[in-house]
Amino acid sequence: MIETHVCRNGVRIVHEKMPHVRSVALGIWVGAGSGDEKESEAGIAHFIEHMLFKGTPSRSARTIAEEFDRIGGDVNAFTSKEMTCYYTTVLGHQAPRALSILTDMFFNSTFDEAEIEKEKSIVLDEIAAVEDAPDDDVDERLWSVMFPEQPVGKPVLGDESTINTFNRKMIDDFMGRTYTPDQVVISVAGNYDNRLIQLIEVQFGSFKKDEKIEQSTQVALPEFHGGITLKEKDIEQAHICLGFTGLTVDDKRIPELIVLDSIIGGSMSSRLFQEVREERGLAYSIHSYFSAYKTTGAFMIYGGTSPENLRELSDTIDEVIQSILTAGVTENELHNAKEQLKGGFLLGLESSEARMHRNGKNELILEEHKSVDEVVALIDNIELNQVYRMANDIFSGQRATSIIAPKDVLKEFNR
Structure with a gap:
């Protein structure tokens, strides 16, 4: 049975018990993707996804990787045109530990300028890999025809001209505008007890949106073109x-x-x-x-x-x-x-x-x-x-x- 709970700040928790399994899958879903980017921000939603793995004040990027290995967990993330997700799958008894790591990444990533510069090269290599794979590239180019000059028609990865301009302020602006409580869903499925759900509410139920930052961009509805x-x-x-x-x-x-x-x-x-x-x-x-x-x-x-x-x-x-x-x-x-x-x-x-x-x-x-x-x-x-x-x-x-x-x-x- 799927259960939902809405925290006082608007964060939604959706969870489904599966008593017959030993695992727990936990994901932080954010309603922010490439379709929410301004023209000058193309690729920043995906870039932020990368940067959340690059360290917090209490954990380096290496420590994050080692801690997930230590609890036998798989951790990953993806960005699409309208959402970003950070997720992990662990044994049930390790779920609270996995949650604490993900929460630290989500709220406390440092976005160090040196790491930002380093990650630009990584993302540019990722873009080159798509261009080297014609079956991926042909699809990406199709979207630019179907929705020309529209956010939904642009590559999720962005392009070199915008990626090279990314800095801490641009990241903060985008996250302040889109990583808001009403756009966050925590999804849990597997063999867990209600203490995990209570812990999620404690971790996510108190964060607030920054009222000083414009909360949304006005984007026209996409129009299909031949x-x-x-x-x-x-x-x-x-x-x-x-x-x-x-x-x-x-x-x-x-x-x-x-x-x-x-x-x-x-x-x-x-x-x-x-x-x-x-x-x-x-x-x-x-x-x-x-x-x-x-x-x-x-x-x-x-x-x-x-x-x-x-x-x-x-x-x-x-x-x-x-x-x-x-x-x-x-x-x-x-x-x-x-x-x-x-x-x-x-x-x-x-x-x-x-x-x-x-x-x-x-x-x-x-x-x-x-x-x-x-x-x-x-x-x-x-x-x-x-x-x-x-x-x-x-x-x-x-x-x-x-x-x-x-x-x-x-x-x-x-x-």
């Missing part, structure tokens, strides 16, 4: 990513989109996998996926193939889309998609970390928690005509295209 971006690169494989308008995370039709995604390219029996890989042998990697945020969403299709097959791959993807728009999907496809999704959903909730992630995100973004049975019922109740309407909504609008390939191949797509 278009194309081509990047010349001397590589052995060509990469293509197509983008279409999607749904916001709170759209009631999200279950229909999930089913459509499974049928089109989200599984081994999907239309794209079977037609592109099994029937025509055009690509090893072909799949669809989607992203849903509070203010916008997008549906994407990715494929990687030999340069000489790129045009045929692109045409085949179009044929698969057109076949669904013309004839819809079959009862067998719908049944298989439902069963595959239910299986993946239920199996994915068997770990404490998975439950912590699900509950933390749902509380932070949706502020509601559907039971497992409710989610399964939503999937079971989807009908063929709903999937057909969803396909038309997704594919009848504008299209964005991102391609990374050798120069000779790009000529054909640049006409």
Whole structure:
């Protein structure tokens, strides 16, 4: 059973007991991501995520790492377009200790200027690693086409021009504006007792937002655009990513989109996998996926193939889309998609970390928690005509295209 508690300052605690496991997963979720950045701050949300591991007055970066090793815990963090999460998974009896370390990092990080300068090089190397991975780079460039000059369309990692300007004041300004009690959720799942929840309230229930700092930036709702971006690169494989308008995370039709995604390219029996890989042998990697945020969403299709097959791959993807728009999907496809999704959903909730992630995100973004049975019922109740309407909504609008390939191949797509 999922329980929630709101502290007097607005911090939310969501927790779910799993008596059959020995672990506890604990995460600090903050409603702050790259979508909250000003133009001059691009990449600072992710940079702050790095810096919280670099030391406090009582712990150096090395000490933080050693303490988590000493209690046998895994610790990590991630930043997305609308949230940042710091999380750990430990044995149940070590949860209070893990909480104390995370709390120290969250409230007392020193943001030493020397460490800031050092971390700039680390993040720039991380950006270079993305650019060296065309399957990641092609997706990143697609977002810049779908949402040009908009925060949601910019890379979470930022770019060299902004990262090199980061300093302690910029970090303090961003955190003061976004790391506020009403934007913080503490998510716990696993084998714990109520003393841990009480300890969390003590640790997080008293911090306040800085009234002197502007608390929010006025950002216009993202607007989807069609278009194309081509990047010349001397590589052995060509990469293509197509983008279409999607749904916001709170759209009631999200279950229909999930089913459509499974049928089109989200599984081994999907239309794209079977037609592109099994029937025509055009690509090893072909799949669809989607992203849903509070203010916008997008549906994407990715494929990687030999340069000489790129045009045929692109045409085949179009044929698969057109076949669904013309004839819809079959009862067998719908049944298989439902069963595959239910299986993946239920199996994915068997770990404490998975439950912590699900509950933390749902509380932070949706502020509601559907039971497992409710989610399964939503999937079971989807009908063929709903999937057909969803396909038309997704594919009848504008299209964005991102391609990374050798120069000779790009000529054909640049006409």
